[in-house]
Amino acid sequence: MRRAGPARGLPVVVVPGMLCDASLWSGVDFPGGHDVHHVPLTEPDIGALAEEVLATVAGPFVLVGLSLGAIVGFEALRRAPERIAGLCVMSANAGAPRPEQYAAWRAMDELIGAGRFADVVEQTLPDMFPGRRPAPEAARRYRRMAHAVGPDAARAQLAAQATRTDAEAALRGARCPTVVLSGTRDSLCPPAFHRTIAHAVPGARLRELSDAGHLLPWQRPDAVTSALGAVLAAAERDEPSAALTPAP
Template structure:
């Protein structure tokens, strides 16, 4: 059996983000979704997770979850057997991005939580498909389940995150970079640059999807995960 697969969700999302993959892949491997909101900094979140994750595991994260995944690999390289980053980045916030998060935090605290969530993950970041409204409704429901306090905590963690480019350059495990061709938050060009930073990384763009390919084209993401799980681990 393949090593356990740990999935880390995007900010303000829970295990439902990976519902199709859990149903599909759990026939072949152990699958778990770990929370990424239990801490004020990415380093704290990663440290908390290491206490509960398997001894060795494959790790995939979307967006914010991908940033936590990089930190997990940095802290425990002997435990993370392979890494998948889905629409994510190793970069720190720019001053402009940090300022925008401040504005969203003010909105969330001022009773405009729905507006803040919409700005964080706008509808335009998803591909224009018949399922977009349904997916956005799920995103809003997941966010409402967490509430403004978690929104603020994750926004602060994003603002404080360190640049991890040096970390990903040193990776010597199977890495796959996955993104939707219509993702406006993490465009294809930026994903290509990320793949070039990592020795041996495989870039897999999923056509006709935006920032959440796990819901926009579940079969395509499951196929990408299977291909990544088959990549040989260097000895």
């Protein structure tokens, strides 16, 4: 992450996905003049995490969320829509959990409780990358980040996942400039999920990124930078999503 110049614009609150930390955004060029705040996911409840997001800054802000971070953002939007001045969503699902997801999260939690956190990291790794076959260095990078997050936070994140609810009603109430980014080869959150999100938010712009997987800030930092710049510019002008300049 890079930022230059004194803060003068809307603050940016950045929320990562499960087993991700601030290093996820290291290649994203955040526009200068904006305070950037990273919110770690350490509470076992989506509502509590949304309250942490809302307490990070005073007044309106632009929210950037990936996967579980975007789900937390949807709840923050439901609770305080007047605070969300702009929204950049990626690699996300606005639907309620499915039965098979509850079962998978319970199984992961049991593995971590048995001291097998490394097995959970390996289990989640393929779904982070296009084709589920990461290059060796990409796999090593993910393992480093996930192990830095650690088993305690991972268990809290699994518990939080189970408290999710359907977010479409909250999204329909959004009136802020919004960009939705989707990797066309995201096996965890496929493009159809993002079409649902973009359709729910009035005027949202959807970008489907070819040959990209789940971790878009690593795989397409240029697209994330461009989307964030468009949202910030529209939010600073207090314009609706329809005023967004299409990203290249």
